[in-house]
Amino acid sequence: MAEPVLRVVDFKVSFNTVDGVVRAVDGVSYEVYPRETLGVVGESGSGKSVTVLGVMGLLPKPAGKIDGGEVWLEGENILNLSDKAMQDVRGNKMAMVFQDPMTSLNPVFTVGDQIAEALQIHNKKMSNADAKARTIELLGAVGVAQPETRFDQYPHEYSGGMRQRAMIAMAIANDPPLIIADEPTTALDVTIQAQVVEVFKEIQNRTSSGLVLITHDLGLIAELADRVVVMYGGKVVETGTVDQIFHEPRHPYTLGLIMSLPRMDQQMKRLRPIPGQPPSLINLPSGCSFHPRCSMSGGRAMCRDEVPTLYPVSDDGHASACWYHTEVAHELEIEAALTGIEYSDGKLGGA
């Protein structure tokens, strides 16, 4: 496979708060390849957004601090770059789409101006006319109808879906090799979500960008992602292809996520929510941070005392951070029987 666009190695971020040090990200590693969509899932507070904010160099200062690790963007370790150099990287080599399109556009400028600005920040010599032409092209590319008219409109004249399209247009303006989308559909209603998903698919078809898609919506992951990283308590607990994650999960947390999700394609008898609350990041449980909520741990000393690392469970990159990942296969069968999800050949789900 080609060189990864983004390689995050053993990344650590902590926040100093009045209550103590919060280890929001604790040794996260993942890669994104060109043309690939990496889905990052996890509950709120699992560190998925903080990881990418750290990658972008946008952690809130002075509370947020990078404690260690490496971030390689196209073969360059960008953690060592100066603030000035990072400004050139942001928006040019990697761009971000934020969660809430309602507040991510400046209300006092036209949408066209703002996209053109994103272009001209990184292309100082670009003339206003060229920037406008390119902006109109971009607006058309993300499916904004009548881009010439829309260019001169203000954000309040756009609907939510249109604004998110505009945000995507802004992100792809400079053809960045890496696009990061932080819960891009969370603030949108379902039909608009579907449209935005289509836009992302088309963007991926057209450019060779790698996409990091952060969400807690498993449906979105299933739609868009090629590979998935599941995060819990600031750590990666499982990683694999989208099929592996959904059909053959090897971590009890991933399994719990799937079992707690209502599905249209399955005759489900019941949902099986994960008991308990996400852990406090100030005071993480000892050993495997998921063990107090885990249905499989059963108070075993290994779970309580030893921190598991990612173990490969197959030779094509599927890995799980569970001491007893070999037992998850059996657990699948039990859970499938309880919830009514189809199960055959050690795999979940219909398709």
Next chain:
Amino acid sequence: MPSSIRGSALTSRIPGEPDQTRTGEPEFTRTQDEAIAWNSTMGPKTAPAAVEMPDSGDSQRLKDIMDREGLEVQHLTQWQLIRRKFLQHKLAVISLVVLVIIVLAAVFADVLAPYAFDEIDLPNRSRAPTLEGSHFFGTDKLGRDYFSRILYGLRTSLWVALIVSVVSTIIGTVVGGIAGYRGGRIDNFLMRVVDLFLVLPFLAILLILSAFVGQGSPTRVGFILAILFWTGLARIVRGVFLSLREKEFVEAARAAGASDSRIIFRHILPNAMGPIIVAMTLVVASAILVEAALSFLGFGIQPPNPALGKLIADGQDSLVTAWWLVTIPGIFIVVISLAVNFVGDGMRDALDPTQVVK
């Protein structure tokens, strides 16, 4: 791709629409057509009919549809909206007209004044307002035409007010902006400086400064007053910057690679203009009052130059015998202060985007 999960939270397909097949062509025809269908609010059912069109000319076609369906939307720019909202505020509009008239009168004092402001005419001392000899506002104890003196006094007072508001706005915006944007220690330090200025005995400092530095020049007096007026603006601007820098569009700008100065001047400052302009108009009103007080105490503008406060001070000892000497400049001070305040009020409402145009 496991289609099993599809539909859990997402409907990727709209009922009634043909199943899309990915053709891999670079254009986004389908998405565009979709957008057209939704935009014309015709519903997806009728969309196929509406989108059977040649690839080019989509926009024209959509415009036709919108015209036919009466979906034309009237565009208003930000400034058009602000103007419309301002015009709804009757008192502010009237005040603005009054202010413009007063300012024009002051600017064209040379043309309008029937006499020179220091032309002494002893036979016509202390005359009440009359049309005779164009002494509209009467004459003072030395027979100087009071209408002319008021016009020049207006010019002085308004000039001082302009300097105070501009200078204090610039200082206040820079200090408040840095404090609010940077936060932390810099914020703390700058705000303590502001506190320091606020606890100074205002009048005593003013009197000393005007006596030694002011030398009766309106411009100098304006700068002296500005030193004391910028603190309020700094606090307001700091507050606005503090809240704006946490807004997502600022973070989005940063994610797009914008520098600090670009974020401050292009993204935050335009959004802070509302409160800043309003605070500035309020400074104008109080600057006129304080300048009047200063001149009244004899430390502001020096004779023979007239200023509104100075005119009152000169007229106070003949309040009973020549009422117009105090009353007329007094009325002007009140009218100007009120008018500026009302205009500020109207501006605040007009510049607040959460206020809806009725």
